[in-house]
Amino acid sequence: MHDFKINSVGFDDPAVQLLVAENLRDLSERYGGTGDDTPIAASDFAPPNGDFLVAVDGDELIASAGWRRHGDDAELKRMFTTKAARGRGVARRMLTAIEESAAAAGCKRVILETGDRQPEAIALYESAGYVRIEDFGYYKGHPDVLSYAKPL
Structure with a gap:
């Protein structure tokens, strides 16, 4: 297994947008539609009010x-690991890096929405100490959504 690095990047970087498009295709295969219609702007992830890794x-x-x-x-968004890189502990390291970045910016907890057709994501979040919370955000009240939080 190759070692990998985690870097902070601009969400609007073209290479990042190719990866995001792959993420949305994966979600679309699981749920139909466009995958995720949550409004997102590159500025959402600009420090100190966000980060994209x-x-x-x-x-x-x-x-x-x-x-x-x-x-x-x-709020955790666009958590994704390519199919070829799954099973190597990449997602767990990414989640830890997100938690560290958010804590450094003064956030009190990480919150997220995932879906009931993503059992690997649910298993990761629960094993990392996330607990179910009341739904929030764009998909609040949607039958397939599961919301989680973890104090930092």
């Missing part, structure tokens, strides 16, 4: 995750 193996982007400020919370 990618995992890089050689010159290949293999994972992404971002957070944006939601009051005192950091």
Whole structure:
């Protein structure tokens, strides 16, 4: 296994947008539609009110995750690992890096929405100490959504 680096990048970087498009295709395969219609702007992830991270193996982007400020919370968005990189612990390291970035910016907890057709994501979040909370945000009240939080 190659070691990989985690870098903070601009959400609007063209290589990042290719990875985000792959993420949305994955969600679309699971749920139909466009995958995720949540309004997102590159500025959402601009420090100090957010951050966008990618995992890089050689010159290949293999994972992404971002957070944006939601009051005192950091909302996790666009957490994704490419199919070829799954099972290597990449997502867990990305989640830890997001938590560290959000804590450094003064956020009190990380909150997130995931879906009931993403069992690997649910298992990751629960094993990392996330607990179910009342739904919030764009998909609040949607039958497939599961919302989680973890104090920092």
